[in-house]
Amino acid sequence: MIEKDLISLYLADIRKYKILDKDEELNLLIKAKAGDEESKNQLILSNLRLVVNIAKGYINKGLSFIDLISEGNLGLIYAIEKFDITKGFRFSTYAVWWIKQSISKAVIVKGREIRIPSYKYDLLNKVNRYVMSRLKDEGNYPPVEEIAAELNIDVDKIQDIIMDFQDPMSLSTQIGDDIYLEDTLAQQEDFSMEEEIFNEMGRKQVRDMVNQLEEREKEILKLRYGLDGYEIHTLEEIGNTLNITRERVRQIEKKTLQKLRSKYTKELKGDLF
Numbered sequence: 560m561i562e563k564d565l566i567s568l569y570l571a572d573i574r575k576y577k578i579l580d581k582d583e584e585l586n587l588l589i590k591a592k593a594g595d596e597e598s599k600n601q602l603i604l605s606n607l608r609l610v611v612n613i614a615k616g617y618i619n620k621g622l623s624f625i626d627l628i629s630e631g632n633l634g635l636i637y638a639i640e641k642f643d644i645t646k647g648f649r650f651s652t653y654a655v656w657w658i659k660q661s662i663s664k665a666v667i668v669k670g671r672e673i674r675i676p677s678y679k680y681d682l683l684n685k686v687n688r689y690v691m692s693r694l695k696d697e698g699n700y701p702p703v704e705e706i707a708a709e710l711n712i713d714v715d716k717i718q719d720i721i722m723d724f725q726d727p728m729s730l731s732t733q734i735g736d737d738i739y740l741e742d743t744l745a746q747q748e749d750f751s752m753e754e755e756i757f758n759e760m761g762r763k764q765v766r767d768m769v770n771q772l773e774e775r776e777k778e779i780l781k782l783r784y785g786l787d788g789y790e791i792h793t794l795e796e797i798g799n800t801l802n803i804t805r806e807r808v809r810q811i812e813k814k815t816l817q818k819l820r821s822k823y824t825k826e827l828k829g830d831l832f
Contacts, residue, residue, distance in 0.1 A: 576604040634661025776815040
């Protein structure tokens with residue numbers, strides 16, 4: 560049986576499992592932490608769609624889609640084991656990071672079509688350690704500027720490493736500070752992952768948010784983060800395209816992300832907490 564058939568069967572199977580609301584999730588987490596294996600299994604099954612959604616962003620990076628899903632599932636299990644229910648944070652926030660972490664590591668270690676310089680892997684580990692420390696203590700992701708200051712590393716290098724190892728949903732991270740928007744929205748309602756794994760409502764909301772911006776702001780974000788079919792561009796490439804300096808592009812990008820964050824943070828946090 561070819562991989563496509565296996566994936567189709569897998570996707571059809573995991574559709575059977577209900578996506579949990581916040582109260583159901585918390586109840587199962589409490590039982591799972593008390594040693595109830597059935598509750599733990601139900602948590603895993605209910606979040607398998609989230610893993611598939613995230614794994615989609617790592618296709619063509621050296622591992623088969625099935626392998627990506629398997630690695631993501633390991634990250635999900637680890638997240639359940641490590642999650643601290645006393646912090647009061649939403650489990651999905653925590654799980655997204657560990658799923659991505661598990662898949663990213665597998666791509667680096669097992670992928671055959673890519674070669675990651677060792678210094679980048681070392682830097683990634685430093686970034687990951689700080690981000691996970693912040694996530695564990697405060698329940699949200701730190702902005703790039705904070706990571707750079709804490710590690711005494713140039714902001715450019717932090718941004719580059721994030722772009723190298725994360726999928727194009729980084730924009731969503733910066734909007735919400737503590738969540739990948741499309742990953743969270745993917746849990747909000749049922750959808751046909753076989754036809755389109757990413758939740759269209761999530762994509763539409765991101766597009767709507769960006770389309771409310773001024774033309775230059777909109778163009779910079781689309782080029783910077785590969786939205787609406789654009790290739791991802793560096794600050795310098797965008798500057799050359801728009802005939803402005805690299806630093807000016809960065810300033811506009813930062814201001815624009817702050818604008819989006821300010822407008823939607825309350826809505827996102829209302830869903831999370």
